Amino acid sequence: MAQAAIELIGINKSFGAVRANRDINLEIARGTIHGIVGENGAGKSTLMSILYGFYQADSGEIRVGGKPASIKTPNDAIALGIGMVHQHFMLVDNFSVLENIILGAESDALLKSSIAKARSELDRLEREYGLEVDPDAIIEELPVGLQQRVEILKALYRGAEILILDEPTGVLTPAEADHLFRILKQLKDQGKTVVLITHKLREIMAITDNVSVMRQGTMVATRETNKTTVGELAELMVGRRVLLRVEKGEVEAGAVKLAVKNLTVKDSRGVTMVDDLSFDLRAGEIVGIAGVAGNGQSELLEAISGIRRAVSGSVMLDGKPIDLTGAADPGELRDRGLAHVPEDRHHVGLVLAFEENENSILGYHDDPRYLKGPFLNVDAIVADAKDKIEKYDIRPGNPRLKTANFSGGNQQKIVLAREMEQDPGVLIVGQPTRGVDVGAIEFIHKRLIAMRDQGKAVLVVSVELDEIRSLSDRILVMFAGRIVGERGPEATEGELGLLMAGVERQEAAL
Amino acid sequence: MDVFIAIVQILDSTIRLSVPLLLACLAGLFSERSGIFDIGLEGKMLVGAFAGAAAASVFHSAFIGLGMAILISVAFAMVHGFASITHRGNQIVSGVAINFIAAGSTIILGQAWFQQGGRTPALQPGERFDAIVWPGADAVRDVPVIGPIYAELISGHSLLVYLAFLMVPFTWWVLFRTRFGLRLRAVGENPAAVDTAGISVAWLRYRALICTGILTGVAGAYLSMVQNGGFVKDMTAGKGYIALAALIFAKWKPVNAMFACLLFGFLDAAAIRLQGSPLPIIGKVPVQFMQALPYILTVILLAGFIGKAIPPRAGGVPYVKER
Ligand SMILES: Nc1ncnc2c1ncn2[C@@H]1O[C@H](COP(=O)(O)OP(=O)(O)O)[C@@H](O)[C@H]1O
Ligand SMILES: [Mg+2]
Numbered sequence: 097m098a099q100a101a102i103e104l105i106g107i108n109k110s111f112g113a114v115r116a117n118r119d120i121n122l123e124i125a126r127g128t129i130h131g132i133v134g135e136n137g138a139g140k141s142t143l144m145s146i147l148y149g150f151y152q153a154d155s156g157e158i159r160v161g162g163k164p165a166s167i168k169t170p171n172d173a174i175a176l177g178i179g180m181v182h183q184h185f186m187l188v189d190n191f192s193v194l195e196n197i198i199l200g201a202e203s204d205a206l207l208k209s210s211i212a213k214a215r216s217e218l219d220r221l222e223r224e225y226g227l228e229v230d231p232d233a234i235i236e237e238l239p240v241g242l243q244q245r246v247e248i249l250k251a252l253y254r255g256a257e258i259l260i261l262d263e264p265t266g267v268l269t270p271a272e273a274d275h276l277f278r279i280l281k282q283l284k285d286q287g288k289t290v291v292l293i294t295h296k297l298r299e300i301m302a303i304t305d306n307v308s309v310m311r312q313g314t315m316v317a318t319r320e321t322n323k324t325t326v327g328e329l330a331e332l333m334v335g336r337r338v339l340l341r342v343e344k345g346e347v348e349a350g351a352v353k354l355a356v357k358n359l360t361v362k363d364s365r366g367v368t369m370v371d372d373l374s375f376d377l378r379a380g381e382i383v384g385i386a387g388v389a390g391n392g393q394s395e396l397l398e399a400i401s402g403i404r405r406a407v408s409g410s411v412m413l414d415g416k417p418i419d420l421t422g423a424a425d426p427g428e429l430r431d432r433g434l435a436h437v438p439e440d441r442h443h444v445g446l447v448l449a450f451e452e453n454e455n456s457i458l459g460y461h462d463d464p465r466y467l468k469g470p471f472l473n474v475d476a477i478v479a480d481a482k483d484k485i486e487k488y489d490i491r492p493g494n495p496r497l498k499t500a501n502f503s504g505g506n507q508q509k510i511v512l513a514r515e516m517e518q519d520p521g522v523l524i525v526g527q528p529t530r531g532v533d534v535g536a537i538e539f540i541h542k543r544l545i546a547m548r549d550q551g552k553a554v555l556v557v558s559v560e561l562d563e564i565r566s567l568s569d570r571i572l573v574m575f576a577g578r579i580v581g582e583r584g585p586e587a588t589e590g591e592l593g594l595l596m597a598g599v600e601r602q603e604a605a606l
Numbered sequence: 607m608d609v610f611i612a613i614v615q616i617l618d619s620t621i622r623l624s625v626p627l628l629l630a631c632l633a634g635l636f637s638e639r640s641g642i643f644d645i646g647l648e649g650k651m652l653v654g655a656f657a658g659a660a661a662a663s664v665f666h667s668a669f670i671g672l673g674m675a676i677l678i679s680v681a682f683a684m685v686h687g688f689a690s691i692t693h694r695g696n697q698i699v700s701g702v703a704i705n706f707i708a709a710g711s712t713i714i715l716g717q718a719w720f721q722q723g724g725r726t727p728a729l730q731p732g733e734r735f736d737a738i739v740w741p742g743a744d745a746v747r748d749v750p751v752i753g754p755i756y757a758e759l760i761s762g763h764s765l766l767v768y769l770a771f772l773m774v775p776f777t778w779w780v781l782f783r784t785r786f787g788l789r790l791r792a793v794g795e796n797p798a799a800v801d802t803a804g805i806s807v808a809w810l811r812y813r814a815l816i817c818t819g820i821l822t823g824v825a826g827a828y829l830s831m832v833q834n835g836g837f838v839k840d841m842t843a844g845k846g847y848i849a850l851a852a853l854i855f856a857k858w859k860p861v862n863a864m865f866a867c868l869l870f871g872f873l874d875a876a877a878i879r880l881q882g883s884p885l886p887i888i889g890k891v892p893v894q895f896m897q898a899l900p901y902i903l904t905v906i907l908l909a910g911f912i913g914k915a916i917p918p919r920a921g922g923v924p925y926v927k928e929r
Contacts, residue, residue, distance in 0.1 A: 111928055150802060151928070171804030186799040188792045189919070199792050200803025202785040210785065250803075 100162065101126040101258055101289040102147065102178075107156035109142055114492065114501060116142040118313045120156070124258075124306075129280060129290040131300040131321070134310030135333055135533030137491065137503025140293045141183055143310070144260045148180040149173040160258075174201075179251025183262040183293075185243050189236040193229055193246050194218070197253050214253065221252050225279055239390070241272040248279070259283060260291040265299060266530065269388045269559070270593070277303050295333075295533045297326045309333055330534050342541040342566055345549070349569065350379035353522050353553035354400070354434075359409035359420075361395045361577075369395040371577035372409070377522065382544065382554040384568030386561060388596050392577035393557045394439055397526045400555075401436040402429055403444075413522065430459060435515040439526030439557070445511040446499055453481035453495035456514050484513040489539065505532040509540070516543060522553045529563060541567060561589055561596075614754045616875050621763065622833065624871025625770045626651065626825045626842075630849035631856070631863045632777050633821035637683075639781065639858060640814030641794040641920040645701030646686055647822055648846025649708030654679035654826020656712040659726040659837035660719065662733040671733065671831055672766075676823035682708065683819030684812070691811045694924030705846075713839050724839040726830070735764040735832050764832045766824060773821070777860040790814055794918030797925040807925050822846075851904040857915050870900045 102124040109117040116139040124130045134140050145151045147158060149167040158165050160176045167173050173180075187196050194214055202210040215231055222228050229238070229245050238246070244264060251259055261280075265273040280290050280303060292304060300307050301321060308318040309332040317332050354377040361370035369392040377383050387393055398404035400411055402424025411418045413434055418424060426436075438444035446455050457466050457477055466477050481495035488509045490502070499507065508529070515523065528544065529537045544567060548554050558564050564571055565585060573581045573595040581595040630647045637644040657678035662671025682704055689700040713724040720726055740761035747757040781787040789810055793800045797807045825845075830837040848870055856862030877896030884890045 148802070169804060169806075170802050174804050180802070182802065184798075186796070186802040188795045188799050190795060191792065195788060195792075196799075199788060199799065200805045202788070205785050207783055207785060207788055 099126050100124065101160070102291075103157075103159040103162075104143070104147065105157040105159070107143065107146060107158075108154045109139075109146060109151060110154060111142075111501070115313050117146070117153070120310075120315045122308055122315060122318070124289060124291060126161075126289050127284060127287050128305040129284050129292060129303055131304035131307040132291065132293045132310060133295055133297065133300055133307060133329060133333055135295065135312075135503075135535055136505030137312075138310040138333075138533075139313045140310055141262050144180065144262060144291065144293060145182075147173065148178060148260065150180075174254050174256075177255060177257035178260070179254055179256025179258070180260040181244065181247040181251060181262060181264060183266070185240075185247055187235045187243060187246060190234060192232050192234055193238075193249075194231045196235060196246055197231075197250050201254050217253060218249065221249055225252070225282055226275075227252075227279065240267040241269070244268070244276070256288070258289045258291070260293070262293045263295070264292070265294060265296060267389075270561075273299070297329050297534070300329065301326060333534055342538060342545060344545045347380045347549055347551075347569075349381040350551060352376045353379050353414060354555070355410075355412040356396075356400065357410045357412070359396070359399060359411065360407045361392070361399045361404060362407055363395055368407075369577050370399065370406075373574075373577065373579055374409075375572055375579060377553045377555050379521070379553050380548060380551045381569040382548045382556060382567050384564035384571045385555070385557040385574050386564045386571055386592055386596060387559070387574035389559045391574050393559075393574055394526070395577075396574070397436075397439065397524060397557055400524060401434070401438075402426055426459065427462070430518070430520075433521035435518055435520035435523050437511050437515050437523070437525040437528065439530070441504075441507055441511050446507060448498075448500040450499055451496050452485075452490075452499050452502065452510060453478045455499050455510055456481040456484055456495070458514065460514070460518060484510075484517055487517075488513040488543075489536075505536040508532050509536060512540060512543065516547060520552065522555070523547055524555045524557075526557050527560075528556060528558060529560065530558075537563075561592055565589070565592070610751070611754060612879075614758050616872070616879050618758045619875040619878065620868060620872040621759065621767065622871075623874045624867040625767050626828050626833070626845050627849050627852060627867040627870055628770050628864060629773065629821050629825035629828065630846055631852045631867050632773055632860060633818040633825065634850055634853045635777065635781075635856075635858055635860060635863060636790070636814045636817040636821070638853065638921055639794045639918055640790050640811045641797060641918055641923070641925075642686070642690055642811055642815060643697040643701065643922045644686065644815075644818060645698055645850065646682070646704035646708075646846075647818075647849055648842050648844070649701075649705035650679045650682045650819060650822035651826040651829065651846055652705075652708040652712055652840070652842045653682055654823040655830035655841055656716060656726070656826070656837045658823075658827035659729060659830035660716070662831055663727045663729055663836070666730070666733055668733055668735050668831060672735075672824070672827045675827035675831075676820050679823030679826060680816055680819030683815040683822070687812050687815045690924065691808050691815075694926060697922055697924075709840060712837070716837065716839070726837040729831060729835045733831075734835060735766055735827075737762045737764055738768075764828075766828045766832055769824065770828070771864070774860050774864045781860065786813070791918075794920055797920050798927075801925075801927070848900050851900060854915050854917075855904055855907065858918065869903075873899045873903070 100123045104120055104122040107117050107120040120143055132140050142151060146153045149170045149172050158167055165176055194211055197218065198210045198214045203213050204210060218231055227245050227249055229242050235243060264276060268276060283290055294300060304321045306318060307321050309316050309329060311333060357374050359370055359373045360368065363369045385393055395404060399406045399420060402418060405422030406420035411420060413432055442448065467473055478495050485493045485495060490506050490509045528540050544554055556567055568585055571583045571587060572579045573592060575596060575598045583592065630651055634644055634647050654675040658671040658675030661674035662668055686700050686704055689695040690697045716724040716726060743757040743761035746753045781791060789800060789805055793807055793810050801807050829841055834841065852863060852866035852870055855866040873896065877893060880891065881893055
């Protein structure tokens with residue numbers, strides 16, 4: 097092995113009662129791309145944040161380039177040439193790209209010269225790495241892919257020799273992810289060290305030299321990538337064998353449960369996001385909507401679930417219309433058997449400051465099961481939450497824990513458990529496994545298929561093609577607010593990819 | 607010509623009345639831009655006013671008074687910082703507490719030290735900031751139009767008035783042209799971004815609060831050492847709250863803040879001027895209505911006319927790294 101760029105020795109870190117890292121040892125060779133995989137909540141982000149000085153380890157030692165390093169703040173890490181692109185971007189949304197890049201790395205007390213210097217430096221970095229971005233654009237007006245580019249530029253601008261990326265592809269389209277990987281390879285060719293956190297095993301196989309696996313706060317294995325397999329990694333991650341593709345039997349689709357007709361929806365800027373769109377969803381089928389993020393899927397989901405106003409068109413639930421004025425009562429829709437797992441669980445699906453048990457009944461809190469006269473029946477709610485925790489393997493299994501303290505995958509399970517356990521006739525799920533690890537993905541997919549087998553109508557919107565293909569009975573591809581094609585589950589990735597890119601059907605056939 | 611003179615006079619008192627609002631508003635701007643809500647502007651102004659007048663009359667020096675006003679006001683700002691930055695307390699509660707402590711302590715100490723029912727002794731010349739007459743002001747006074755404008759509006763204010771208006775471009779420059787300003791604005795929007803960029807969130811916010819303390823100190827000194835020849839209990843009379851309204855109104859921008867404060871100052875000046883004298887058509891306007899006007903205006907304008915006022919995104923939320 098080449099010389100170690102980073103050595104972590106005996107790292108421990110607890111957040112209150114949660115032991116996020118236990119006795120972690122890790123060695124990262126200079127000039128390599130080192131992958132770190134693990135389920136959500138395994139402690140990957142925590143470990144890397146310790147290396148970056150964002151958190152302080154409770155105990156343990158860090159060596160950089162063979163020398164013991166004391167990293168107490170991100171400043172210390174930056175001085176040692178460590179840069180990090182966080183899972184949740186650390187950008188000031190209403191600042192320009194340049195302002196974000198110089199923040200904390202200004203060359204003197206006045207901005208003018210700092211900005212001028214950064215502008216020329218940025219120009220050089222952009223050319224060197226193919227990281228084009230308009231230096232004067234405002235962050236919130238940039239798509240996430242470009243925001244991530246700004247984060248990478250930020251690290252390079254500070255002279256990072258070791259670049260940590262925390263789940264960088266979660267927000268990217270396949271093409272954007274490919275571009276990112278080319279950049280990472282280029283960085284490696286220039287002798288930089290890259291640490292890539294992800295839970296997409298395919299990415300690990302495609303780009304890393306070595307891979308380490310974390311599970312429940314411990315480091316379970318480190319492998320050379322070309323000497324391991326996806327199967328082995330998946331098994332190490334969850335501690336048991338996993339099916340990467342869920343089996344599903346044949347079910348006869350039944351009556352139309354949800355009928356969307358000529359639906360047109362505009363976003364807050366007045367841009368038409370859903371354009372005269374129609375489709376039916378039947379009992380006993382899973383319809384998957386594929387598409388690159390931002391082609392109107394979010395707006396479609398919001399309109400159907402009564403959160404966003406539609407400009408025209410209709411949505412019928414069991415033959416009766418849904419109020420599309422944006423004033424629909426979500427409680428009434430729930431009573432009518434429409435359950436909705438929103439895309440953005442942090443902002444729409446959960447109240448992070450609530451306890452787990454409170455979130456597990458949110459929206460159904462008027463149900464007599466959870467009430468004692470006019471009051472909430474806390475005992476019944478906690479018992480009910482315990483039940484769901486067991487059924488959905490939510491970890492940690494403590495219904496009184498604050499929801500913010502659960503990892504992303506477990507938070508998603510909380511929302512899914514809440515909506516599925518109400519036994520709805522129609523289930524609408526946005527990005528069912530975004531930010532969710534392999535073990536939980538399999539579990540969630542199984543539950544969705546079980547719902548369909550019980551004769552429920554399930555609508556799944558996802559940007560993950562794999563997921564769409566393994567779940568759906570019918571696949572609708574959305575592009576620029578319209579459905580540009582319908583395919584069966586046997587459709588190839590290439591075929592769907594062309595449709596998603598907006599290439600006309602005739603061309604796709606060529 | 608009479609009407610013209612009257613207008614110049616109203617504008618002149620508009621300037622005088624808007625100065626404490628402007629200083630307090632800019633003070634609030636520093637703190638809120640850094641993500642710390644400060645409802646305690648009122649209290650800090652009050653202690654500044656008291657400390658300034660007391661020190662000036664004891665040491666017979668306006669400048670010692672001003673220094674003391676700033677010192678005490680900054681000390682109170684640091685208490686707010688200690689509660690809300692270091693201990694991540696609720697910023698509103700801390701601010702309200704400061705207002706109560708300020709109102710009570712100034713009366714008690716004033717009575718204990720000076721035995722004048724909570725007042726400080728009347729300030730003598732040299733213990734106050736007197737008006738500065740600009741060269742040639744008296745000579746041009748009788749020139750039509752230009753004369754009164756120069757002599758009344760521009761000349762003849764105290765040092766602190768000029769200082770307050772100079773603070774507007776200065777604040778703008780600090781905020782948008784310096785490294786400190788960039789970081790200050792960043793920490794009010796996304797403290798985690800500042801933290802990961804290797805900058806101390808706490809120290810940055812403390813520095814913002816020091817700026818706040820200095821400005822509320824000057825505002826207090828203006829009240830007791832310029833507008834009034836000494837401290838009178840509760841002399842801030844809600845100006846700290848009007849300054850907060852002006853800040854929202856101004857969308858947290860320095861130049862807007864100046865115009866908002868001038869508007870509120872003008873309403874105040876007009877209210878005083880029109881007191882008791884009936885207006886055409888409307889008739890007599892109750893004083894109370896005029897006094898409530900800044901607030902009513904803020905609500906109405908915010909409700910529809912000036913668009914959405916988006917506060918700094920991290921405002922009011924203590925920065926917690928580990929949940
Ligand atoms: N700032 C924090 N405060 C409290 N608990 C946290 C914090 N960050 C992470 N945790 C907890 O530590 C564990 C590991 O989380 P994390 O490192 O984010 O996992 P991963 O990145 O592998 O998904 C989880 O249980 C998570 O809830
Ligand atoms: Mg993570």
